[in-house]
Amino acid sequence: MGRLKLFLPLIVLLILLPLFYVGLRLDPSAMPSALIGNPLPGFSLSTVESEEVVGPEAVTGEVTLLNVWATWCFACKAEHPYLNKLAGEGIRIIGVNYKDERTAAQEWLRDLHNPYEFSLYDNEGRLGLELGVTGAPETYLLDRDGIIHYRHIGVVNDKVWNEVLGPKYRELQGE
Template structure:
C-alpha cells in the first residue's frame, strides 16, 4: 500500500528536477565551433547553386535548411526575406523535398536565398547534425559555425539569438 505513493513521489521528483535543469530545451550542436562540413547536394532546378567553398569565403553567412512540407518553415520565411532585404547572405538547403513543390514554395513566399541546393536524400542533413527543419546555421568568414538554431526564426529569436550570433561571427 505504501509502495505506489512512494513510486509516484519519486517519479514526480525526477520530473520536477528535469524541468528545472539549466539549459532547458536547448539542443546542443556538435557543429558549433567547427568548420562547415562538406555538402552532398544537387541543384534545385534552375536555381543558383553553391558549394562548400562559398561557405568558407569572406563575410557572415546563414545556411537555412527548409522544406515546402514544413509549416514552421513557412512561419519563419518572412524573417528570412527581411534579412535578405538587408543584404544578409542566406544559402538555402531544401531538405528531402520534391523540386516542383520547393519551387512553388519560393514562388509563393519569395526567395530569400542567394543560392539553393537540394538535399533530397538527407545526407547533408546528417553531416550537419540536423534534427529537423527548419534549422539555421550562422557561419563566420573562416567557415566556422558560430551558432546553430533549431526551429523557426521568429522576430524574437531573430533579435535575441540570430542577430547576436551574426555580430559575433562578424568580429
C-alpha cells in the same frame, strides 16, 4: 510485504518527481550540437534553382545563416517572411532544402519570394544527417571560414533574431 505494495506507487512517484521538475524547466530548442566550433561537413549537392553542383567552399567568404527548410514544413512557411526581411537587410542566407521535391521547392521560392543566395537540394537528407538536423526549420550560424558557431532549432523570428542570432551575427561580422 502487503503494506509495501501499497506504498510502492508513492515511492516511485517521489523518485520521478524531481526528474519531471528538471525536465519541464529545460528549453526544448536548446539542443547542443557536436558541430559547434567545427567546419560545415563536406557535401556535393546541386542547388534547387539551377541544379549546379556546389560544395562547402560555396558557403565560405561571408558570415552566413544556413537555414534548413522544406515545403512540407508548416513552421518553415511561418518563418519564410522573416527570412525575406533579413535577406532584404543584407543578411546572407543559404538554404538547405531538406527531404523535399525539387519542383515543389522551386514553386515555393517563386511564389513566396526567395531569401536565399541559393538553396542546396538535400533530397536524401545526407547533409541534414551530417548536421544532426532533427527537423525543419533549423538555422546554423557560420563564420567566414564555414565554421559553425550556433545552431537554432525552430522558427527564426524577431525575438530570436534580436536576442540571439543577431548579436552573434554582428559579433562575427566584427561590429
